[in-house]
Amino acid sequence: MSQSQPSGDELASSLASIVGNDDVTTRRDELVGYSRDAFPEDGVLPDAVVRVEDTSEVQAVLQYANERGLHVVPRAMGTSLTGSVVPVEGGIVMDMRPMDQILELNEDDMFARVQPGVRWETLNERAEEYGLHFPVDPGSSSVVTVCGMIATHASGMRAVKYGTTGDHTMDLEVVLADGTTFETGTRSIKNSAGYDLTSLLVGSEGTLGVITEATVRLTPLPERSRTFMALFDDLETAGELFVDVKQSNFDVSAMELLDRPLLETLQEGGFDVPTAEVMVLVELVGDRAFEESYDELTTLAAEGGAAVRESDDPEELWTARRSAYPSLVRRCTHPITGDIGVPISTLPEMLRTIREIRDEMDLPVSVLGHAGDGNLHPVILASEDTLERGKDAHDRMCEAAVDLGGTVTTEHGVGIEKNHLMEYQYGEEGVAVMRRLKRALDPNNVLNPGKITPSEENAHE
Amino acid sequence: MSEPSVPAVDSGSQGGEPGIGGADFGRFQGHSDRDDLEIDTEHCIRCGLCVTACPVFDELGWESVTPRGHANVINAYLDGTLEDSAIVGENFDLCLKCKQCLEPCPTGIEIPNLVLRGMEHHHEENGGSLSDLVYAKPRLLNQVGGFFAPLSNVVANTAPVRKLMEETIGMDSRRPLPHFSTSSFTDWFASHDPEPALGDLDRDVALYVDCYVDRNYPEIGKAAVRVLERMGASVSLADTGCCGRAALSKGRIDEAEAKADAHIEDLVSIAESGTDVVAIEPSCAAMMTTEYPEMYDSARVDRFAERTHELMVYLDRHLDSIGGEFEFDPVEDHVAYHSHCHMKEQDLGPAAANVLQRIPGLDVDEPIVSCCGMAGSFGYQTEYYDTSLEIGENLFEQIRESGGDPMAIGYSCRLQISDGMDTEVDHPIHVVERSTRP
Numbered sequence: 001m002s003q004s005q006p007s008g009d010e011l012a013s014s015l016a017s018i019v020g021n022d023d024v025t026t027r028r029d030e031l032v033g034y035s036r037d038a039f040p041e042d043g044v045l046p047d048a049v050v051r052v053e054d055t056s057e058v059q060a061v062l063q064y065a066n067e068r069g070l071h072v073v074p075r076a077m078g079t080s081l082t083g084s085v086v087p088v089e090g091g092i093v094m095d096m097r098p099m100d101q102i103l104e105l106n107e108d109d110m111f112a113r114v115q116p117g118v119r120w121e122t123l124n125e126r127a128e129e130y131g132l133h134f135p136v137d138p139g140s141s142s143v144v145t146v147c148g149m150i151a152t153h154a155s156g157m158r159a160v161k162y163g164t165t166g167d168h169t170m171d172l173e174v175v176l177a178d179g180t181t182f183e184t185g186t187r188s189i190k191n192s193a194g195y196d197l198t199s200l201l202v203g204s205e206g207t208l209g210v211i212t213e214a215t216v217r218l219t220p221l222p223e224r225s226r227t228f229m230a231l232f233d234d235l236e237t238a239g240e241l242f243v244d245v246k247q248s249n250f251d252v253s254a255m256e257l258l259d260r261p262l263l264e265t266l267q268e269g270g271f272d273v274p275t276a277e278v279m280v281l282v283e284l285v286g287d288r289a290f291e292e293s294y295d296e297l298t299t300l301a302a303e304g305g306a307a308v309r310e311s312d313d314p315e316e317l318w319t320a321r322r323s324a325y326p327s328l329v330r331r332c333t334h335p336i337t338g339d340i341g342v343p344i345s346t347l348p349e350m351l352r353t354i355r356e357i358r359d360e361m362d363l364p365v366s367v368l369g370h371a372g373d374g375n376l377h378p379v380i381l382a383s384e385d386t387l388e389r390g391k392d393a394h395d396r397m398c399e400a401a402v403d404l405g406g407t408v409t410t411e412h413g414v415g416i417e418k419n420h421l422m423e424y425q426y427g428e429e430g431v432a433v434m435r436r437l438k439r440a441l442d443p444n445n446v447l448n449p450g451k452i453t454p455s456e457e458n459a460h461e
Numbered sequence: 462m463s464e465p466s467v468p469a470v471d472s473g474s475q476g477g478e479p480g481i482g483g484a485d486f487g488r489f490q491g492h493s494d495r496d497d498l499e500i501d502t503e504h505c506i507r508c509g510l511c512v513t514a515c516p517v518f519d520e521l522g523w524e525s526v527t528p529r530g531h532a533n534v535i536n537a538y539l540d541g542t543l544e545d546s547a548i549v550g551e552n553f554d555l556c557l558k559c560k561q562c563l564e565p566c567p568t569g570i571e572i573p574n575l576v577l578r579g580m581e582h583h584h585e586e587n588g589g590s591l592s593d594l595v596y597a598k599p600r601l602l603n604q605v606g607g608f609f610a611p612l613s614n615v616v617a618n619t620a621p622v623r624k625l626m627e628e629t630i631g632m633d634s635r636r637p638l639p640h641f642s643t644s645s646f647t648d649w650f651a652s653h654d655p656e657p658a659l660g661d662l663d664r665d666v667a668l669y670v671d672c673y674v675d676r677n678y679p680e681i682g683k684a685a686v687r688v689l690e691r692m693g694a695s696v697s698l699a700d701t702g703c704c705g706r707a708a709l710s711k712g713r714i715d716e717a718e719a720k721a722d723a724h725i726e727d728l729v730s731i732a733e734s735g736t737d738v739v740a741i742e743p744s745c746a747a748m749m750t751t752e753y754p755e756m757y758d759s760a761r762v763d764r765f766a767e768r769t770h771e772l773m774v775y776l777d778r779h780l781d782s783i784g785g786e787f788e789f790d791p792v793e794d795h796v797a798y799h800s801h802c803h804m805k806e807q808d809l810g811p812a813a814a815n816v817l818q819r820i821p822g823l824d825v826d827e828p829i830v831s832c833c834g835m836a837g838s839f840g841y842q843t844e845y846y847d848t849s850l851e852i853g854e855n856l857f858e859q860i861r862e863s864g865g866d867p868m869a870i871g872y873s874c875r876l877q878i879s880d881g882m883d884t885e886v887d888h889p890i891h892v893v894e895r896s897t898r899p
Contacts, residue, residue, distance in 0.1 A: 025523065028545055029552045032537040033524035038507045045542075051522065078524070079509045097522065119513070142565065143509050326567030329506055 005068060008047060015050050015092070018060045023051040023098075034093040035086055037078040038140075039417060040334060043086025046073065046093045053098045055173065055181060055212040062210065063179040065092055066446050072177075073448050074206040076117055076145040081337055082415025084152055084205045088450035094210070096147070102126055103213065110218045111170060111187060116147035116211055123216075132218040135162040137254075138411070139325055147211045152413035153203030157321070160372030161253040161285065162219065164411070166202040173213035174201055177446040187215060200437075205413050206448040208441045222285035225253065226294055227314035230306035231276035235259065235355065235367070237305045238278040239348035242371050244304055245282075246344045250297050254283040255372025256321050262366045265327045271320035274309065280371070281317055324368050325377070332364075332381035336390045338397055341375045342406035353400045354378045361393045375410045399424055414452045422453055498578050499539040505532035505570050511562035516832040517555055520852045526555045528562035528572035535579040546587045553580045554845065557836035557852075558710055559802035580712020589713065592630040596838035597708035597716055600672035603641070607676025610641035617641075633846035637880055639677040639872075646670070646679035650698055653683075655690050657899050660787030662693035662779055665736040669769075670700040671745045672707070673872050684894040685741055685772050691897050692779065692787055699738055701727040706748040710837050721756060732765040739775045741888075743871050744837070746771035747803035771804060773813035773870055773889060780819060789896045791822035797865035798825055798889060799856060799874055802832045813870055813889045820896045828859035833869070835877035853881045868892070 006014060008026055015024040025031075031045040047070075052058050065072045071091025078085055087093060100117035107130045112123055120134065120141045127133050138144055138156035146165075148154070150172070155164040162168075171185035174197075184197035201208060232238040238257060245252055258266075258279045266273045273279065282301070284294055298308045311317050329335035342350045351367070354376070358365040363386060369376035378397055382390030398408035398421050408414075408421040423431050431453055438445075438453070511528035512518055518527045525534060534552045537543035558573040566572070584593070595602070606613040616622055623634035647670060666689050674682040689696050705720035728749070732738055740746035750766045770778065798817060800810040817825045834852025839845050860867050860882065867886045869875045875886040 027525070027548060028543055029525040029530075029534050029537075029548050030523055032543055033527070033530040033533050036507055036533055038509065040506075049524075077509050077512060078507070078529075095524070140508060140510065143513055323567055326506055326508060330504055330568040333503065335506075 005070070011048050011070075011092075014064060015048055015061065018064065019050050019052060019057050023053070025049050034075065034078075034095070037075075037080045037083060037085050039081055039083035039086065039415060041083060041416070043083060043416070044088055044090055046087045047090050049093045049095060051095045051098050055175065058094070058175045058210055058212050059179040059181060061092065061094060062175055062177055062446065066177045066179070066444055069444050070446065071449050072210075072446055074116075074151075074210045076148045077119070077140075077143050079140045079144050079148065080152060080415055081339070081412045082152075082409070082417040084413050084415040084448075084451055086416070088416060096145075096210075099212070105130065105218075107132070109187065110220075111215050112218055113213060113215045114146050115213060116145060118146055120144050120146055120149065127218050128221065131221055133221050134168065134216055135219050136165045136168055137162075139322055146216060147214050150202055150211060150214055150216075151205055153411065154413075155370070155373075155375075155411040157254045157256060157370055158283075159370060159375070159411075160255050161251065165216075166199060168217040169198055169202050169214060170217055171215040172198055172201050172211050174209035175212055176209045177442040177444060181212070185215070203413060205415065205451045207438060207451050208447065210447070222253070223287040224290050225283055225285045226290075227281065227283045227311060227317060228294075228298055228301075229274060229309045229311060229317070230280040230282060230301040230304075231274060231309065232278040232280065232306055233276075235278050235351040236348040238280055239351050239371070241280060241301055241304045241306065242347050242374070243345050244300055245297070245372065248297075248300065250293055251284060251286040252282060252297070252372060253285045254281070254370070256281040257367065257369050257371035257376070258321065258324060259367045261364070262324055262328060262368050265331060265366070266320050266324065269323065269327050271323065272313070272316060273320050276307075280306070281321055282372075283314075283318075325379070328366055328368070328379050328381070332383060334382040334384060334387045334390065336380040336382055336387075336394045337412070338376065338378040338380070338394055339409045339412040340378070340398055340401035340406060341373070341410035342401050342404045344374045346404040346406070347371060347374060347376075350376060350401060350404060350406070354397055357393050357396050357400075361389055361396075363390055363393055365393070373410075374406065395421065416450055419450070419452055419454045495539055495582060498575065498582065499536065501570070501578075502532045502536040502539070502575055504568060505529060505572070505575075506568055507533070508567065510565045510567060511572065514561045514565050514831060516559065516561065516830070516834060516852050517557060517848075519831075519855075520834075520848065521555075525552055528556070528566075531556050531572055531576050531579075532570070535575055538579065538583070546583070549579075550583055550587070551844075553583060553712065554839065554842070555848075557802075557832055557834070557839060559832035559836060560806040561802055561831040563806055577709060577712050577714065581714045584712055589711075590631075592632070592838075592842065593711040593713065595630045596841070597711045597713050598703075599707050600703045603639070603672055603676045606641040607645060610643045610676070613641045627843055631843045632841050633843040636841050636846060637876070639673065639876065642676050642679050644679060646675045646682040647698065647700060649679060649683060650686060653686070655696075656687045657691070658693040659691045659785055659897070659899060660693040660783040661785040662689075662783050662787075664694050664779075665697070665734075666694040666775075667697050667699035667731045667736045667738050669704075669738055669740040669745060669749075670698050671740060671742045672703050674741055678872065678888075681741055681888045681890060684888070684890045685739070688776070688890060688893050688897060689739070691899065692776075692783055693785065697736070699728065699731055701731075704745045704748045706744045706752075707837060709748070709752065710744075718756065721753060725753065725757065725762065728769075729761050729765045732768040733761070736768075737775065738765070738769040739772050740769065741772050741870075741890075743771050743801035743804050744873075746774075747807065751803075751807065771809065771812070771870070773816055774804070774809050776893070777812040777815045780816065787897065789820045789893075790898070792820050792892055792896045793822040794892070795824040795863075795865040796826070796868045796887075796889075796892065797860040797863040798827055799830070799833060799860070799867065799869040799878065800827070801869070801871040801874060804870070805831075816893060817868075817889055820892065823892065823896075824865065826863040826865050828856055828863065830856045830859065833871075833874045833877045835871075835873035837873055840873070840877055849877070850881050853877050857881045
């Protein structure tokens with residue numbers, strides 16, 4: 001830090017000289033809004049908010065902040081479930097939404113180049129004109145930005161076939177805290193040239209650099225799809241189905257698990273979903289030999305103990321699935337949303353462990369998840385009185401996932417919610433390496449402090 | 462045994478029970494206390510799915526004006542994080558209450574109604590403004606203006622009077638005022654000769670006399686009566702008083718409730734006599750069909766709401782089954798029809814376009830926008846006049862591209878389009894009237 005911290009007026013005036021008067025604010029109602037995202041706990045009010053319109057403004061704001069040691073939190077739609085985009089120590093929130101152009105959509109090589117304010121839905125509307133889509137499908141797909149998905153390494157319901165956002169990220173334009181701007185990758189399908197900086201930035205939650213452009217891979221839209229429900233009497237038997245399907249060669253694009261409390265919640269909300277201990281919603285896509293595959297897959301599910309049903313209205317089922325999370329969390333005042341991932345073969349064991357923790361700690365827990373790729377969302381419906389117990393239960397579930405070879409977060413990112421669990425997953429040495437990386441790229445700790453690793457550990461002597 | 466009369470709106474606390482997940486978080490249930498409101502705002506899970514539905518955010522682009530942003534501001538206002546009264550008041554004003562955020566909300570929270578309840582607390586703690594007091598009483602203003610017409614049209618539009626209005630009640634002098642008619646719709650109705658019934662719509666219809674039709678837009682009322690009578694309906698008037706929408710949209714909930722209380726029994730009685738209630742203004746129709754049932758926990762009010770429709774929705778519902786000689790003559794024209802946000806919110810947006818598309822020769826375009834940006838008095842207010850027109854620009858541009866004559870069902874929408882595009886804007890009932898002349 002080479003200069004003293006500016007006063008509020010000085011800060012606003014300096015930022016206005018970069019982005020213009022209309023794109024900087026210190027109004028308190030704005031600061032309140034930008035101190036919160038979809039994580040239930042509030043952040044700290046920033047000192048100012050700027051809206052940026054191009055890479056040069058991002059560079060200038062970061063250089064200004066870097067020279068003064070001011071924190072900068074890049075943000076777009078603010079849909080993070082872990083507090084990834086809320087300030088923890090004041091500073092500047094950088095709203096990327098005005099950078100909302102699709103710069104290129106290449107039909108032949110099937111990629112798109114987007115600015116950070118481009119929403120998933122906007123990109124897919126354009127891509128669909130060419131028979132393509134950006135297939136990674138998060139629950140917040142109607143509003144989330146593509147670059148926000150990259151920054152948190154989001155995935156969602158169709159990762160079982162299409163993989164994660166990282167799998168579709170080819171190249172990024174990134175601005176570091178000191179204003180240095182560089183490209184991380186290429187438009188080639190394969191690239192073995194040196195360090196994979198693209199992967200380093202994917203999931204970095206704005207702590208290493210600010211993504212100002214991204215090239216993402218698109219895939220052809222499937223010609224056909226069909227959905228069925230597999231109903232089970234218990235979670236563990238359902239878990240076996242995921243193992244069986246994973247070991248087979250079906251073109252399953254989504255395999256979603258919904259437990260009884262969740263199904264009951266959806267029924268109360270007017271959705272036409274069946275009553276069962278567990279429902280697994282399976283979507284098969286493809287073109288050639290589609291019907292044969294469908295028959296084989298449903299037979300496999302039936303042999304695995306499922307009552308198989310096909311819906312007259314699969315869209316209704318997928319709408320119900322998309323409504324599952326909000327339907328659940330509105331049932332309580334202090335929801336805690338797990339996002340654990342485990343190897344597929346350990347899913348039955350993980351499901352057993354979740355149930356044991358639930359019973360031992362006497363907490364209402366409902367489980368949903370993209371179980372086809374080993375991703376479970378145990379949602380702990382805590383109240384003010386049970387919040388601390390709920391957090392302990394969540395930590396135990398995360399640690400159990402790590403013990404099974406899994407992760408504390410698969411697609412929501414770390415944010416401020418899970419940074420205390422990073423050492424359990426990576427050990428002291430792993431986290432220390434992350435801190436060294438952070439220091440190397442952001443020596444003044446300007447970019448989104450307090451995320452991924454705890455703030456006090458991130459501070460520089 | 463007859464059912465009991467509709468009780469006055471209960472002004473006691475009716476907020477949702479915390480932590481249970483009832484279906485009514487944030488719904489308009491009349492006056493609520495501070496704690497209930499705070500609990501309701503906390504049930505916004507801040508997912509942001511509402512953000513892109515908001516026309517104000519679309520124009521201004523700041524987080525505080527998103528529906529989620531309003532919930533955050535109410536919450537911060539109630540817990541003391543946000544103390545600046547002027548900022549809070551402005552934030553509440555910048556919700557147009559167009560309700561386009563309801564459809565994408567996965568938790569069913571009605572943020573516009575949380576804002577209204579927030580406004581009510583803000584008024585109580587800071588005193589309501591003179592402009593809010595005035596804007597909440599359109600019927601009184603229009604009755605006075607109509608009484609003195611045509612003099613009132615001249616006087617109200619002189620520069621000194623406009624300047625005075627701007628300085629006292631913040632009414633922007635650039636915004637044209639509604640015209641006061643020298644003759645009233647109700648007087649015309651009392652002496653009019655009913656149209657010959659061409660159709661066999663054998664129903665009794667009470668046309669609701671809203672605050673504007675009598676002295677500002679009597680021609681729309683006349684056209685509505687003529688069309689309904691040609692369809693075969695027996696038309697009377699429901700001249701029961703203001704529905705309270707204007708007061709409600711200013712967060713003056715007690716006043717809105719009092720206006721509703723003053724005529725709910727009359728309206729319910731009309732419906733119970735087997736008469737359909739038809740409202741010309743979509744906001745009034747929505748007030749009676751969506752807000753009243755929530756204000757009154759009464760099966761009688763629910764049944765009244767089921768019998769009540771906006772004019773074009775009513776036509777759309779009955780045109781399929783109508784027999785006799787009622788038919789549409791060709792009208793060779795091209796129109797760009799803008800629906801109303803409160804109709805869209807109830808999935809009734811296409812009704813008027815459905816009716817227009819029955820007219821042979823009429824080419825109908827439908828601009829796709831969430832809200833015109835006028836929002837009742839919002840577009841009159843000096844501090845929001847420019848913003849209002851900027852929000853409307855998307856609509857204006859689509860109408861220009863269409864090349865059709867602009868049409869809209871809402872009074873405010875027509876005024877906004879007229880001002881923003883410097884053109885005349887018709888209510889679609891006029892085309893229907895032309896097309897169905899005996």
